[in-house]
């Protein structure tokens with residue numbers, strides 16, 4: 827009989843961190859609200875959630891790395907909104923941030939959740955920050971909870987058989 831591992835949508839005990847970019851704050855504040863409401867509604871006490879503001883999405887990885895490396899958090903949620911302008915600036919930010927976040931997560935084994943919107947225009951961002959395409963902050967909170975649970979399961983139940 828195969829064993830199936832899948833993180834549940836419930837609070838694994840411990841602290842959760844959110845890093846949120848101030849740039850495009852009208853959007854990122856909605857992502858933050860969605861993430862907070864979701865974490866709390868799934869049982870994370872609000873005093874176990876730490877929120878860190880950074881200037882822009884480009885600064886998210888360095889703050890996330892400090893939080894992850896403190897060893898205090900079950901997961902770190904990274905929230906930002908990069909909106910395409912007249913130059914390729916957005917592409918550089920998106921590439922750097924997405925790579926850095928995924929490398930940080932792989933290196934440390936802590937779920938670092940990618941909640942940076944990468945939109946062509948403000949309208950797309952509004953739709954993804956509580957509009958008609960959901961709220962990326964809520965999605966990130968759910969991913970963080972499921973991954974924290976899943977990693978607990980894998981640590982406790984996926985030990986190699988004893989010989």
Ligand code: INI
Nearest residue numbers: 847849881882883884885906907908909
């Ligand atoms: N930062 C964002 O979070 N979103 C953007 O859309 C954005 N644009 O378009 O420029 C942005 N730029 C700032 C960047 O993240 C850094 O804060 C800045 O380059 C200083 O390092």
